[in-house]
Amino acid sequence: MRGVKPPPTSGKFITLEGGEGAGKTTQIKLLADFLKAGGLDPIITREPGGSPAAEVIRSLLVEGAVDRWQPMTEALLNFAARLEHVRETIEPALTAGRWVLCDRFADSTVAYQGYGHDLGRAAIDELHRLVLGYFQPDLTVILDIPVDEGLARTRNREQAEGSREDRYERMDEGFHQRLRDGFLDIARRNPERCVVIDAAQEPETVHAEIRAVVGQRLKVALA
Ligand code: T5A
Numbered sequence: 001m002r003g004v005k006p007p008p009t010s011g012k013f014i015t016l017e018g019g020e021g022a023g024k025t026t027q028i029k030l031l032a033d034f035l036k037a038g039g040l041d042p043i044i045t046r047e048p049g050g051s052p053a054a055e056v057i058r059s060l061l062v063e064g065a066v067d068r069w070q071p072m073t074e075a076l077l078n079f080a081a082r083l084e085h086v087r088e089t090i091e092p093a094l095t096a097g098r099w100v101l102c103d104r105f106a107d108s109t110v111a112y113q114g115y116g117h118d119l120g121r122a123a124i125d126e127l128h129r130l131v132l133g134y135f136q137p138d139l140t141v142i143l144d145i146p147v148d149e150g151l152a153r154t155r156n157r158e159q160a161e162g163s164r165e166d167r168y169e170r171m172d173e174g175f176h177q178r179l180r181d182g183f184l185d186i187a188r189r190n191p192e193r194c195v196v197i198d199a200a201q202e203p204e205t206v207h208a209e210i211r212a213v214v215g216q217r218l219k220v221a222l223a
Pocket of ligand 1: 156
């Protein structure tokens with residue numbers, strides 16, 4: 001599959017990216033509801049995970065200590081899960097003409113393992129080409145929020161739900177700042193694919209900006 005370009009599709013592939021607590025899950029649901037109201041039938045999916053085999057790999061990744069794996073092992077596991085996810089879930093949906101809304105994709109490996117864990121962008125890009133060729137989203141929305149605000153949101157949610165901290169939330173502030181800078185760098189390097197949105201705003205304001213960007217970038221008239 002190396003170097004193979006994706007098949008022609010009529011569906012659209014949109015990814016939402018950002019650091020911890022940026023609001024991706026919240027915004028994907030709002031976008032899906034909006035698209036459904038407009039007559040589309042989008043699927044919502046997520047990474048790591050999104051297909052039966054990829055969910056098995058997710059359980060290895062999201063459980064346990066943050067230093068359970070070498071950073072390169074983590075990158076390899078994320079790409080192994082991603083290959084399953086793309087082949088089993090994303091490509092079939094796109095080929096069937098459906099829109100795919102994905103909570104995190106390959107930019108998260110660039111940001112977390114490449115920038116956060118210092119593997120470097122080039123190593124992750126090389127891995128991407130090896131595993132997925134030139135397959136990329138049609139549009140990537142990067143939800144940008146100051147580190148302390150994003151972490152405060154996730155901690156409030158955990159207190160409200162009584163859930164435990166995500167393993168990456170335990171990393172130091174320098175790590176989270178590298179993530180934020182990494183996502184902004186990805187956006188600068190890929191202006192045709194990526195749009196940065198200020199995620200510190202009210203959820204409805206963020207949603208309205210995402211709707212506008214989807215309409216403009218994908219050249220679709222959305223009610
Ligand atoms: N990872 C992933 C890698 O290291 N490498 C990779 O290649 C990939 C793909 C996945 C972890 O794996 C790492 C990154 C992650 O650490 P996960 O469990 O899937 O972990 O969790 P996350 O993707 O980090 O998602 P979260 O659920 O933690 O955050 P979201 O989805 O960005 O935020 P959301 O919508 O759940 O909102 C968080 C809280 O804030 C509130 C919400 O109600 C919620 O309580 N909120 C707002 N509050 C105020 N104003 C707004 N605008 C708000 N929007 C949301």
